[in-house]
Amino acid sequence: MRKALALTMVLASLSCIGPGPVTNESVATLGPFTDPRAAGGARADRPPPAISGGTLGVTANVIVAADPDRDRVLLVRTSDHRVVELAMPVGSEPTRVAIADGLAPMALVVLRGIGEVATIRLSGGASPTHRWVCDAPRGITYDSARGLARVACQGGDLVSFDPTIDGALSTMTLPFDDLRDVMIDRDTLIVSRFHAAELVQLDLAGNVLRRQTPPIVLNDFGAGGAGTGNGNFVPSVAWRTTIAGGFVWMSHQRSLDATIDVSARTTTPPMVGQPTPSRSNGSPYGGSETSGGGIPRFGACSTAVVQSVLTQFNIDDFSMPNSVQIGPGALPVDVAASSNQAFVVMAGLQRGDVSTNGVRAVQMAQGGCGESAPGAGVDNPIAVAVLPATGTTVVQGRDPSVLMIGGVVIDLGGDSVFDTGHALFHVDAGQGVACASCHPEGGDDGRVWHFSDTGARRTLSLPHGLSSTAPFHWNGELHDMNELMPLVFTERMGGADLDVQHVATVTQWLDQRPTALRASTSAGETDLAIARGRALFEGRAQCAQCHDGPMLTNATTVDVGTGAAFQVPTLRGVSRRLPLMHDGCALTLADRFTANCGGRSHGAQDLTSGEIADLIAYLRTL
Numbered sequence: 001m002r003k004a005l006a007l008t009m010v011l012a013s014l015s016c017i018g019p020g021p022v023t024n025e026s027v028a029t030l031g032p033f034t035d036p037r038a039a040g041g042a043r044a045d046r047p048p049p050a051i052s053g054g055t056l057g058v059t060a061n062v063i064v065a066a067d068p069d070r071d072r073v074l075l076v077r078t079s080d081h082r083v084v085e086l087a088m089p090v091g092s093e094p095t096r097v098a099i100a101d102g103l104a105p106m107a108l109v110v111l112r113g114i115g116e117v118a119t120i121r122l123s124g125g126a127s128p129t130h131r132w133v134c135d136a137p138r139g140i141t142y143d144s145a146r147g148l149a150r151v152a153c154q155g156g157d158l159v160s161f162d163p164t165i166d167g168a169l170s171t172m173t174l175p176f177d178d179l180r181d182v183m184i185d186r187d188t189l190i191v192s193r194f195h196a197a198e199l200v201q202l203d204l205a206g207n208v209l210r211r212q213t214p215p216i217v218l219n220d221f222g223a224g225g226a227g228t229g230n231g232n233f234v235p236s237v238a239w240r241t242t243i244a245g246g247f248v249w250m251s252h253q254r255s256l257d258a259t260i261d262v263s264a265r266t267t268t269p270p271m272v273g274q275p276t277p278s279r280s281n282g283s284p285y286g287g288s289e290t291s292g293g294g295i296p297r298f299g300a301c302s303t304a305v306v307q308s309v310l311t312q313f314n315i316d317d318f319s320m321p322n323s324v325q326i327g328p329g330a331l332p333v334d335v336a337a338s339s340n341q342a343f344v345v346m347a348g349l350q351r352g353d354v355s356t357n358g359v360r361a362v363q364m365a366q367g368g369c370g371e372s373a374p375g376a377g378v379d380n381p382i383a384v385a386v387l388p389a390t391g392t393t394v395v396q397g398r399d400p401s402v403l404m405i406g407g408v409v410i411d412l413g414g415d416s417v418f419d420t421g422h423a424l425f426h427v428d429a430g431q432g433v434a435c436a437s438c439h440p441e442g443g444d445d446g447r448v449w450h451f452s453d454t455g456a457r458r459t460l461s462l463p464h465g466l467s468s469t470a471p472f473h474w475n476g477e478l479h480d481m482n483e484l485m486p487l488v489f490t491e492r493m494g495g496a497d498l499d500v501q502h503v504a505t506v507t508q509w510l511d512q513r514p515t516a517l518r519a520s521t522s523a524g525e526t527d528l529a530i531a532r533g534r535a536l537f538e539g540r541a542q543c544a545q546c547h548d549g550p551m552l553t554n555a556t557t558v559d560v561g562t563g564a565a566f567q568v569p570t571l572r573g574v575s576r577r578l579p580l581m582h583d584g585c586a587l588t589l590a591d592r593f594t595a596n597c598g599g600r601s602h603g604a605q606d607l608t609s610g611e612i613a614d615l616i617a618y619l620r621t622l
């Protein structure tokens, strides 16, 4: 079905966006986060969506910038920097852009918030159209050989359509979900997977040809005081994957797969009157070693438990992937490469000052680490591109909304969307880790972490309406965010002290931010099975005794045969955040019912395999 709605096309108002009132005294308490607007705990009228990054597309003449915070797309002519603003539907969250170059060039923009793709003709001035593609579209590319747009959907569907006609969609369901970006290489499709940080090559019929992940790296920083950082770092969270110059480039994270000593504390709290806490002593999630500059590093490497990495794969066979750690900063949300250089956007570095610029220019050296230098910088960078003709870098800043083309900054207009909670959630707290490092896009990283005090702990997802599920953490030991933030942001992440007002902004943003649409239910499960599963869930299987209410949790801490009492987790979105349970013992929904994952002590005791299948069908719809 296609909705051909005419969208307004107006010239961007180039009004000046000045900073809010400056109240210097409490800036210091925010540590590395020095935006004066945060001092007053400023909040956006409409909470902006979590950062996903990678919102630029370029042709020889036009730069296309999607603006997920203001529901609009900006077209900027490269010759004279004239700006045209296209309004998109409220809540549509425009993100990835693909360019269909040719006689009638088009930009195809993923509208993540409403499951659609907008088609924008770049010449001729026709109004954009948009069509529904799937519940959770993520990546997009244009397959010029076949004249098709290809869209990767989180739930595992690859959707193709001809953007020039009002035709039908063709959908291929892959045997895995978690899809992120999609690329074309000759007669193959390449998709990346977000949490798995995996690259998969497929033929045009969807058969898997090749799978590859970035290498696991063993780091040994020697004995540290606070912070460990020693052990295997495994690839996770592939923010952005793109093709350039015969290589596939993936900007991703890698995370420590060893025990984190959480008894280690930052021993030097932030000094009054200083914008940043002393980083030299490290923190459990940061590192303890320094090599000058106050940034926790060992040699050129960050010792934080989450690292930012750029991996380069040979496009022909994905052989010998070469990874380089990028620092400082967090959240490598976008990458662009030219013939001899790659640029990575670190969205955790929100201020574009010279030493900690959020756009890092990366030299790929074999086995290198920290081989990056400040690139062109703006505040709050979220996307980077390289102009094909000139090799000029283009950087998009989210607030104020600007484009930097080469050294020239172009104001894209639009109101400020500054929100203190959003900023605190995404900022590198000071030791290379942001909340969004482990809770990317406000969700979870799909990982089981190992803590010296509690043991294995699956990262909890952060649902819309989070605060109604308090107390927090699997043990339920944290009553509310006023207990969580000092422990996590200040102690573990080595960030500055926060006051209750700042904590409230984070809580409010998490509670109220827009949430992406749900992934579709898996194929083959009938409405009848779902209905039977629901009846069981609410009835004989006794699940609703605990998984009850709008968030499907009664927020109690109970023992269901998994070794101790744990918080009843919400079941919202449960099928999209495997593995499950506090220690990740359930790799699939079915595993939840096996003996080593609680099994029979968890809900009704005598479920048949058919009943379990029905329950799973229902769980997938939540």
Ligand code: HEC
Binding pocket: 285, 305, 425, 433, 434, 435, 436, 437, 438, 439, 449, 454, 457, 458, 459, 460, 461, 462, 466, 469, 471, 472, 473, 474, 475, 484, 485, 488, 489, 493, 506, 567
């Ligand atoms: C190193 C990874 C990591 C970082 C960084 C991190 N978290 Fe978490 N988060 C986790 C893990 C793991 C859990 C589960 C911990 C447990 O239960 O003991 C969790 C649990 C939570 C919960 C509890 C949810 C619930 O339903 O009980 C909230 C809320 C939360 N995190 C918010 C944040 C915020 C806000 C930040 C930044 C200040 C942050 N996290 C930083 C990994 C992380």
Ligand code: HEC
Binding pocket: 537, 541, 542, 543, 544, 545, 546, 547, 557, 558, 559, 560, 562, 565, 566, 567, 568, 569, 570, 571, 574, 579, 580, 581, 582, 583, 592, 602, 603, 604, 615, 619
């Ligand atoms: C007595 C309370 C209680 C009942 C009844 C109950 N659960 Fe749970 N459920 C829990 C607790 C507590 C956990 C977390 C246990 C752990 O992680 O070790 C959990 C975890 C889960 C998870 C994993 C969620 C995640 O995010 O990791 C699923 C799925 C689940 N339950 C489904 C069910 C189903 C289906 C039923 C009915 C057959 C059921 N539960 C009955 C308390 C309960």
